[in-house]
Amino acid sequence: MIHPPGDEILEQLWYAKEEGRKVTAIASLRLNGESEHAAGDLITQKLIHTGETIELLPEGEERARGIVRRHRLAEILFAQVLEVDAHEAERSACELEHMLSERVVDRVCTFLGHPPNCPHGKPIPPGSCCRIYTRQVEPLITRLVDLPLGATGTVVFIAPRSVQRLNRLAAFGVVPGSEVRLIERRPSVVLACGQTSIAIEDEIGREIYVRPVA
Amino acid sequence: MSQLAASCHRPATLPGAEPRLLLIGNPNVGKSLLFGCLTKRYVTVSNYPGTTVEITSARATIAGESRLVIDTPGTNGLVPQSDDERVARDILLSSPGADVMQVGDMSNIRRTLLLSLQIAEHEMPFTLCLNMSDEAKQRDAEVDPVALAAAIGIPVVATSALRRWNLERLKREAIRPARSRISAEYPAAIEEAIAEILEVLDGSPDLATRGIALSILSGDETLKRFLPEESLDEFDAIRERAQARVTQPLSWTIVNARLNAVDRILGRAAVVQSLPRSSFREWFGALTMHPVWGWPFLLGVLYIAWLFVGKFGAGIVVNFVENTIFQQHVNVWTIKLVDFVARFPHQHPAVGGVIGAAYVGAAHLSTAQQFARFFHDLLVGPYGVVTMALTYAIAIVLPVVITFFTFFGVLEDSGYLPRLAVMLNRLFRRMGLNGKAVLPMVLGLGCDTMATLTTRILETKKEMVIVTLLLALGVPCSAQLGVIMAMLGPLGIGLASVWVGVTVGTIFLVGWLAAKLVPGKAGDFILEIPPIRTPKLSNILIKVLARTEWYLKEAVPLFVVGTLLLYLLDFLHLLTKLQRLLAPIVVGGLGLPAQASNAFLIGFLRRDYGAAGLYAMQKAGALNPVQTVVALTVITLFIPCVANFLVMLKERGTKTGLAIAGFIFVYSFGIGWLMNFAFHLVHMA
Numbered sequence: 001m002i003h004p005p006g007d008e009i010l011e012q013l014w015y016a017k018e019e020g021r022k023v024t025a026i027a028s029l030r031l032n033g034e035s036e037h038a039a040g041d042l043i044t045q046k047l048i049h050t051g052e053t054i055e056l057l058p059e060g061e062e063r064a065r066g067i068v069r070r071h072r073l074a075e076i077l078f079a080q081v082l083e084v085d086a087h088e089a090e091r092s093a094c095e096l097e098h099m100l101s102e103r104v105v106d107r108v109c110t111f112l113g114h115p116p117n118c119p120h121g122k123p124i125p126p127g128s129c130c131r132i133y134t135r136q137v138e139p140l141i142t143r144l145v146d147l148p149l150g151a152t153g154t155v156v157f158i159a160p161r162s163v164q165r166l167n168r169l170a171a172f173g174v175v176p177g178s179e180v181r182l183i184e185r186r187p188s189v190v191l192a193c194g195q196t197s198i199a200i201e202d203e204i205g206r207e208i209y210v211r212p213v214a
Numbered sequence: 215m216s217q218l219a220a221s222c223h224r225p226a227t228l229p230g231a232e233p234r235l236l237l238i239g240n241p242n243v244g245k246s247l248l249f250g251c252l253t254k255r256y257v258t259v260s261n262y263p264g265t266t267v268e269i270t271s272a273r274a275t276i277a278g279e280s281r282l283v284i285d286t287p288g289t290n291g292l293v294p295q296s297d298d299e300r301v302a303r304d305i306l307l308s309s310p311g312a313d314v315m316q317v318g319d320m321s322n323i324r325r326t327l328l329l330s331l332q333i334a335e336h337e338m339p340f341t342l343c344l345n346m347s348d349e350a351k352q353r354d355a356e357v358d359p360v361a362l363a364a365a366i367g368i369p370v371v372a373t374s375a376l377r378r379w380n381l382e383r384l385k386r387e388a389i390r391p392a393r394s395r396i397s398a399e400y401p402a403a404i405e406e407a408i409a410e411i412l413e414v415l416d417g418s419p420d421l422a423t424r425g426i427a428l429s430i431l432s433g434d435e436t437l438k439r440f441l442p443e444e445s446l447d448e449f450d451a452i453r454e455r456a457q458a459r460v461t462q463p464l465s466w467t468i469v470n471a472r473l474n475a476v477d478r479i480l481g482r483a484a485v486v487q488s489l490p491r492s493s494f495r496e497w498f499g500a501l502t503m504h505p506v507w508g509w510p511f512l513l514g515v516l517y518i519a520w521l522f523v524g525k526f527g528a529g530i531v532v533n534f535v536e537n538t539i540f541q542q543h544v545n546v547w548t549i550k551l552v553d554f555v556a557r558f559p560h561q562h563p564a565v566g567g568v569i570g571a572a573y574v575g576a577a578h579l580s581t582a583q584q585f586a587r588f589f590h591d592l593l594v595g596p597y598g599v600v601t602m603a604l605t606y607a608i609a610i611v612l613p614v615v616i617t618f619f620t621f622f623g624v625l626e627d628s629g630y631l632p633r634l635a636v637m638l639n640r641l642f643r644r645m646g647l648n649g650k651a652v653l654p655m656v657l658g659l660g661c662d663t664m665a666t667l668t669t670r671i672l673e674t675k676k677e678m679v680i681v682t683l684l685l686a687l688g689v690p691c692s693a694q695l696g697v698i699m700a701m702l703g704p705l706g707i708g709l710a711s712v713w714v715g716v717t718v719g720t721i722f723l724v725g726w727l728a729a730k731l732v733p734g735k736a737g738d739f740i741l742e743i744p745p746i747r748t749p750k751l752s753n754i755l756i757k758v759l760a761r762t763e764w765y766l767k768e769a770v771p772l773f774v775v776g777t778l779l780l781y782l783l784d785f786l787h788l789l790t791k792l793q794r795l796l797a798p799i800v801v802g803g804l805g806l807p808a809q810a811s812n813a814f815l816i817g818f819l820r821r822d823y824g825a826a827g828l829y830a831m832q833k834a835g836a837l838n839p840v841q842t843v844v845a846l847t848v849i850t851l852f853i854p855c856v857a858n859f860l861v862m863l864k865e866r867g868t869k870t871g872l873a874i875a876g877f878i879f880v881y882s883f884g885i886g887w888l889m890n891f892a893f894h895l896v897h898m899a
Binding site: 166 | 290291293295319321322323324325328353355432463465466469470473487499500503504505508632635636637638639640648649738739740741742743744745
């Protein structure tokens with residue numbers, strides 16, 4: 001994976017600041033070998049400042065913010081929506097954080113419902129897309145079965161194992177854009193769509209992704 | 215048209231030439247009730263999807279014109295997902311020129327219009343009836359029929375079939391309706407494919423509609439037999455080309471486009487329907503399928519069923535009708551009457567002041583006297599039509615049939631049955647089924663024959679075979695259930711639970727094994743849960759009446775036939791020979807008296823009748839408690855009645871039907887033998 005070696009340093013400095021740690025030496029950051037040599041470049045590009053402690057300069061902070069944002073959004077995408085296992089999700093997120101364009105990131109962020117936190121509970125730096133919806137900070141795409149009982153959500157997408165399922169759900173009006181309410185999770189998943197209540201297989205309940213509606 | 219009619223076997227049984235009025239619509243919207251209102255003919259009406267699985271038709275005069283009104287199973291779309299939906303679609307396709315009336319639930323306008331759009335695409339003229347408008351009002355989901363009519367260009371009539379409201383208006387609009395011009399906007403790839411298909415179908419004007427083209431593109435396999443065979447490959451090619459041009463599956467793209475169109479129509483008609491408000495009904499409905507409270511509720515329902523059907527029906531009412539009405543009055547009078555008409559020297563000894571069928575008479579009779587005795591025995595002998603067949607049918611079975619159907623009717627109309635399916639889905643998964651199969655299984659407690667027909671609501675062949683097997687094997691019908699309850703009563707809780715355990719265990723064991731052995735897989739559990747509704751007394755009474763009438767017509771003649779058979783066998787002295795022939799099984803294997811063979815013989819005709827025979831033996835003291843349980847279990851698991859057997863052959867095919875019957879025969883006696891064996895071991899220990 002080729003990416004700017006300095007990214008790693010910027011990212012770690014962001015984490016340190018988030019946690020309130022002071023960084024006194026580049027060597028104290030958890031970096032892989034090649035990145036250590038990049039510190040000099042960052043200084044000449046006026047992204048970081050080294051004195052008693054190492055600080056992010058405004059431009060460096062902006063770049064770090066973008067990296068962390070991409071990383072944490074990617075984590076949600078992989079871990080929660082695509083259900084990739086945690087290790088794999090983390091690794092893929094590390095790769096993606098360096099390559100997505102801002103436009104794509106904003107799309108992903110919108111798709112996920114502008115999530116405020118990553119799966120580990122760390123804040124995701126908001127992007128320009130999030131600011132348009134200042135009121136709507138809570139939502140995140142979840143599986144239908146993960147909605148609280150009685151909560152309503154808008155179907156964002158359905159990822160079923162068979163096309164037939166899609167068609168049968170569609171016959172009841174359950175398609176992306178429809179509002180559904182979770183009525184019961186056990187012993188079977190029951191949802192309401194319009195004035196119709198439908199009982200569905202647990203598995204199907206996990207294949208319907210919704211954005212909770214307040 | 216001729217080609218259509220010839221290739222479609224089911225509708226061919228309908229009279230062909232008459233103008234038709236076709237009721238079509240989503241499941242559980244009240245088509246059957248409306249059918250009853252229009253034709254004055256009763257068809258079963260309940261509150262769960264799938265009550266109607268067959269086509270019913272009746273002649274009626276609608277707004278001064280004669281029509282053959284046809285009721286169809288509910289369907290969510292014109293690309294069928296199950297057998298009952300196919301039945302509805304087939305009748306629509308084979309009725310070109312018919313007046314179509316789409317019946318919809320006003321509260322569910324989006325789903326209603328999704329179907330309207332498809333009917334319009336099939337270029338059928340139709341009226342839209344928005345039924346259950348009273349309920350929609352209650353649920354705050356009212357739709358203005360005038361605005362909607364303007365938006366879709368055909369008459370829209372709001373009705374309430376339950377309250378008989380606005381039906382005259384509906385009848386006036388139903389004749390020669392207009393064609394709706396509503397349509398959906400599909401992606402260019404689909405539009406071009408439609409044009410290509412229509413070009414191929416150019417020669418068959420009945421088929422060349424956008425609707426058919428879209429069904430072909432949706433990959434509807436069931437449509438094949440309507441299509442010209444030489445074009446099938448071409449259609450496949452067109453579909454594949456179109457699929458390559460859209461990212462999502464074609465069928466899904468089509469439904470999405472349709473729902474978009476529906477939402478546009480709703481916008482034009484200014485219809486806003488939100489999710490249901492929370493209300494007592496919704497709260498109660500949720501309680502019945504609550505992960506914790508749902509179970510005590512289910513137990514409560516079973517307990518009330520036992521109190522009402524078991525204690526009251528099979529206990530108090532049966533006792534009264536059998537002991538008081540029949541044995542002290544009806545039978546006595548009939549015996550006296552027959553004795554008066556058919557004279558030969560004999561005497562009925564009175565037991566407790568009441569005479570019965572048993573009698574002592576002279577050994578040597580003249581020919582005329584012998585003839586009189588034959589007539590006498592035929593009616594009031596030990597195997598007499600009155601003293602045996604009618605006593606069993608009317609006194610023992612009928613009270614239970616009536617009480618059971620009353621209770622069952624309340625359950626059906628309340629909307630509890632689909633909620634039971636929700637509760638039992640996981641359990642049924644183990645048997646290669648899903649919760650949907652709960653409906654035919656519970657229906658089997660009413661009548662296994664009807665329930666076997668209801669397997670059409672299931673999606674896969676595997677499920678249909680398993681449910682048919684379990685119904686025939688382990689689900690006693692109401693008539694039999696009554697006799698069983700009456701017999702279990704005196705046995706005490708211990709032996710009664712042996713019967714319950716073996717029967718329920720059999721259903722799970724055989725279901726579990728069948729899940730492994732029958733090839734294929736279970737379909738998805740997707741089931742509409744209708745709202746909880748307060749059962750209407752009149753509907754329940756009508757339903758009980760209709761089902762009781764059906765029982766009297768269906769079962770009683772078989773009871774009489776079975777009795778005549780026994781009587782003839784007895785008269786020709788073949789009965790004792792048969793009993794001796796069966797002795798190794800009945801006496802040796804099951805440990806029962808030889809006389810029990812009679813019960814199993816008539817059990818071939820109807821197993822409830824067989825059970826009634828055992829009941830009589832138990833009452834006469836011919837069976838001890840252990841023998842009673844063994845005999846009862848065998849007759850419970852025994853081959854179902856002749857009617858069920860025939861439906862089984864028809865629905866599942868001769869091979870599968872015979873295999874099921876063969877298995878049941880061996881299994882039921884095998885279990886009886888095992889039980890007898892186990893009881894002996896316990897006894898010796």
